[in-house]
Structure formats: C-alpha cells, structure tokens
Amino acid sequence: MVPASDEVTWTSTINDVDFSTTIESNSILLDILRNKGGSLGTKRGCDLGTCGCCTVLVDGIPKLSCLTLAKEVEGCEITTVEGLSIGHHLHPIQETFAEYGGSQCGFCTPGFLVVISALLDENPKPNESQIKTAIEGNLCRCTGYQQIVDSVKAASEIMVNNMKIKDSTAPQSDPHPGFK
Ligand code: FES
Ligand code: FES
Known part of the structure; x- marks a missing residue:
C-alpha cells in the first residue's frame, strides 16, 4: 500500500x-x-x-x-x-502570434508564448536557428511552425525598436557636463 x-x-x-x-x-x-x-x-x-x-x-x-x-x-x-502582459498591454509575442497566425487551435500557444518570452528576454534579436532551438520542445499540430517563427521575428523587431526609443528618451546622467 x-x-x-x-x-x-x-x-x-x-x-x-x-x-x-x-x-x-x-x-x-x-x-x-x-x-x-x-x-x-x-x-x-x-x-x-x-x-x-x-x-x-x-x-x-x-x-x-x-x-x-x-x-x-x-x-x-x-x-x-x-x-506575460503588462497591465492592459500584451507582450509583443502575444500581439504578433495573433497577427501572424502563430496561434490556430491555440492549445499549444501558452507554452510557446512562455518559452518565447524567455528567449526574447535573454536575446531580443535571436536568429532563425536560435528561435528554432528555443521552441524545439514545444509541439504544434496546426501551424507548421513557420508562422510561429515569423511571429518571433516580428516580436523581436518590436522589442528592439522599443529599446531604441527607451534609450533615446532616457535622461542623460549629466545634462550639463562641466557646469557645476
Ligand atoms: S503536458 Fe507537460 S510536456 Fe506535455
Ligand atoms: S495552434 Fe493548434 S496545436 Fe498549435
């Protein structure tokens, strides 16, 4: 027993x-x-x-x-x-999954979104091979995977652009260098 x-x-x-x-x-x-x-x-x-x-x-x-x-x-x-969303804002990979058909029946989708969010956090600009390696443990019977890979590339572009905007609007550490 x-x-x-x-x-x-x-x-x-x-x-x-x-x-x-x-x-x-x-x-x-x-x-x-x-x-x-x-x-x-x-x-x-x-x-x-x-x-x-x-x-x-x-x-x-x-x-x-x-x-x-x-x-x-x-x-x-x-x-x-x-x-994964931040307040009312979807994570970029959630947006692009919807836009690029990365989600069809949707059953596998939560697992993909979670894995891809971790990939993009670690490497906001993954190449195709890095994307495929990151999602190799996730099975999807609907999309044929290309739409998923395309969704990751599009999310990556959004994240990289957001980072550039953030950098360009960040205050300089000393806006008046030399002026004391
Ligand atoms: S339900 Fe956990 S890997 Fe399939
Ligand atoms: S969208 Fe149906 S299993 Fe992936």
Missing part, C-alpha cells in the same frame, strides 16, 4: 502575486497552478514531458510544470501565460 502523502503549506509568487495554499507533499506544479492558482491558461497536453503545453517560467527559466513537484519550486517566482 502506498503511504498517504502529507499535507503541507506551499507558498510562491504567481504572476507577481504572493500565493499560499495547502497541498499534498507530492503534488505536481501543473495541478496546483490549474486547480488552486487560477491559471487555466497553463495547459495539460501529454502529461509526460513531451509537448511543452504546460511550460511556465520558474524564476525566469522555462520549466515543464507537468514534471515538476510543487515542493521543488517552493518560494520561487512563477510566471504563467496570464502573467
């Missing part, structure tokens, strides 16, 4: 909100996020670690939530697809 698991308190930050609940000590992160954490955007596909649908960011790193014990990520910052 398998011994009963203990009930433990589990705390983390989900999409920038402190979260605490009681879980079975062997609970899987995907179940906690969907059943208690309010993230129905985190999808259950294969439940075996092969499709990428359930990907979330744990302290900024993509992780398959179907293969992660909640206990392993106790106290971490978890970002699901619901946490």
Whole structure:
C-alpha cells in the first residue's frame, strides 16, 4: 500500500502575486497552478514531458510544470501565460502570434508564448536557428511552425525598436557636463 502523502503549506509568487495554499507533499506544479492558482491558461497536453503545453517560467527559466513537484519550486517566482502582459498591454509575442497566425487551435500557444518570452528576454534579436532551438520542445499540430517563427521575428523587431526609443528618451546622467 502506498503511504498517504502529507499535507503541507506551499507558498510562491504567481504572476507577481504572493500565493499560499495547502497541498499534498507530492503534488505536481501543473495541478496546483490549474486547480488552486487560477491559471487555466497553463495547459495539460501529454502529461509526460513531451509537448511543452504546460511550460511556465520558474524564476525566469522555462520549466515543464507537468514534471515538476510543487515542493521543488517552493518560494520561487512563477510566471504563467496570464502573467506575460503588462497591465492592459500584451507582450509583443502575444500581439504578433495573433497577427501572424502563430496561434490556430491555440492549445499549444501558452507554452510557446512562455518559452518565447524567455528567449526574447535573454536575446531580443535571436536568429532563425536560435528561435528554432528555443521552441524545439514545444509541439504544434496546426501551424507548421513557420508562422510561429515569423511571429518571433516580428516580436523581436518590436522589442528592439522599443529599446531604441527607451534609450533615446532616457535622461542623460549629466545634462550639463562641466557646469557645476
Ligand atoms: S503536458 Fe507537460 S510536456 Fe506535455
Ligand atoms: S495552434 Fe493548434 S496545436 Fe498549435
């Protein structure tokens, strides 16, 4: 007979909100996020670690939530697809997925968006090979992938342009050098 698991308190930050609940000590992160954490955007596909649908960011790193014990990520910052937008503004990859047909049935979409947001955070100007490597763990049966790659390239352009605008409007550290 398998011994009963203990009930433990589990705390983390989900999409920038402190979260605490009681879980079975062997609970899987995907179940906690969907059943208690309010993230129905985190999808259950294969439940075996092969499709990428359930990907979330744990302290900024993509992780398959179907293969992660909640206990392993106790106290971490978890970002699901619901946490990618900034206020009412979509993340650039969310905009371009809609524009370029990166999402069709949409089931795989949350996992792709999460993985690509991490890629663009680390490397705002990835080349095609880097894009393909980043998404190789995510399966899509609808798009044929080209629309997804095109969406990443377009999101990258938006992010690079935003960075240029930000740089050009940033105040100089000393607007009157030499004048004391
Ligand atoms: S549901 Fe986690 S990888 Fe498929
Ligand atoms: S959009 Fe349908 S599986 Fe990817």
